[in-house]
Amino acid sequence: MIRADGLRKTYGDFPAVVGSDFTVEAGEIFGIVGPNGAGKTTTLKMLAGLVEPTEGTAEVGGRAADDPETRRNLGFLPEESPLYEDMTPRSYLEFFADLYDVPRSEATERTESTLDRLELEHRERRLGDMSKGMKRKVAIARSLVNDPDLLIYDEPASGLDPLTTNYVLEFTRELADRGKTVVFSAHNLYHVESVCDRIVIMNRGEIIARGTVPEIRETYGETTYHVFTTVPVEGSDSVAGADSERHRAVVPDMDAVEELRERAAAAGGSVVDIRTREQSLEDIFLDLARGTPDTDTDRGRVPVDDGDGGAPTSHGPSDRPAPSTPGSGGDRR
Numbered sequence: 001m002i003r004a005d006g007l008r009k010t011y012g013d014f015p016a017v018v019g020s021d022f023t024v025e026a027g028e029i030f031g032i033v034g035p036n037g038a039g040k041t042t043t044l045k046m047l048a049g050l051v052e053p054t055e056g057t058a059e060v061g062g063r064a065a066d067d068p069e070t071r072r073n074l075g076f077l078p079e080e081s082p083l084y085e086d087m088t089p090r091s092y093l094e095f096f097a098d099l100y101d102v103p104r105s106e107a108t109e110r111t112e113s114t115l116d117r118l119e120l121e122h123r124e125r126r127l128g129d130m131s132k133g134m135k136r137k138v139a140i141a142r143s144l145v146n147d148p149d150l151l152i153y154d155e156p157a158s159g160l161d162p163l164t165t166n167y168v169l170e171f172t173r174e175l176a177d178r179g180k181t182v183v184f185s186a187h188n189l190y191h192v193e194s195v196c197d198r199i200v201i202m203n204r205g206e207i208i209a210r211g212t213v214p215e216i217r218e219t220y221g222e223t224t225y226h227v228f229t230t231v232p233v234e235g236s237d238s239v240a241g242a243d244s245e246r247h248r249a250v251v252p253d254m255d256a257v258e259e260l261r262e263r264a265a266a267a268g269g270s271v272v273d274i275r276t277r278e279q280s281l282e283d284i285f286l287d288l289a290r291g292t293p294d295t296d297t298d299r300g301r302v303p304v305d306d307g308d309g310g311a312p313t314s315h316g317p318s319d320r321p322a323p324s325t326p327g328s329g330g331d332r333r
């Protein structure tokens with residue numbers, strides 16, 4: 001559906017986007033994540049045909065991104081979308097439907113059902129008197145007036161409360177389930193991990209990681225093992241157990257777990273519990289971002305996993321049971 005090939009955008013000497021390559025399949029939700037200034041908006045605008053790349057190409061469904069036919073089949077939601085304050089949601093959406101030559105009855109049916117789904121009340125209220133969340137819902141409805149196959153949303157949930165954010169993200173998933181392709185940007189990793197099929201992480205103009213969230217975790221994340229013993233072992237600290245004192249050591253792999261088990265046995269004790277702790281996506285992201293050189297006028301490339309993967313999953317560290325080891329015993333949680 002979308003093919004970005006060596007996309008680069010330079011403003012003067014400043015490289016806002018440094019040679020991005022990726023594809024997005026039809027019906028996919030594809031997330032572009034990164035901190036302020038990473039190049040997300042510039043990338044989205046190149047995909048939407050609104051900014052001309054300095055180098056490289058963006059194609060949508062085999063056509064150039066700036067082809068008028070491509071633009072007709074696109075719904076673009078800018079990060080900031082000023083609405084005509086004196087209009088009501090209905091008159092505003094009808095106005096845009098007219099611009100796209102959508103027959104009035106069809107436009108009314110489509111926008112009403114979108115606003116129903118987004119639970120937008122007060123449809124006769126002035127847009128200027130609406131809350132930020134209500135305005136965002138209207139802007140989302142506007143992106144759908146022409147029933148496009150491709151939706152490009154810049155920070156769709158930016159500044160929204162958790163409930164409205166949830167509506168918007170669930171709605172994004174529904175759009176993809178109805179066969180639409182959605183590309184969106186976000187700062188918040190939780191947003192992308194909850195809905196995206198695949199993501200790219202951008203920093204300082206370049207893609208520094210890509211894949212599904214599980215793939216990114218597996219490639220870039222670290223798992224540590226927290227081993228709980230009945231006796232102190234080298235490197236352990238004391239923790240309160242349910243009935244008695246326990247000792248906890250943190251080790252990087254299962255060989256080290258096995259060593260601990262032997263040491264505990266030699267000291268007359270045993271291992272009673274092992275938990276794995278996965279690095280949060282946020283921590284992985286911060287580690288990746290810290291590893292990217294900041295040369296501002298000459299943003300260098302860093303090695304990137306070339307697997308064209310997918311989406312993020314969780315937003316915090318998680319404890320889960322470690323794989324079973326002979327004799328490790330205990331109540332694994």
Ligand SMILES: Nc1ncnc2c1ncn2[C@@H]1O[C@H](COP(=O)(O)OP(=O)(O)OP(=O)(O)O)[C@@H](O)[C@H]1O
Pocket residue numbers: 011014015016034035036037038039040041042043079187
């Ligand atoms: N028209 C422009 N002229 C000059 N520099 C620009 C222009 N547009 C963007 N930039 C610069 O390019 C870099 C990338 O900007 P971009 O808006 O794409 O980042 P972003 O990841 O979307 O950031 P944010 O999350 O803050 O919106 C920034 O350093 C920005 O200042």
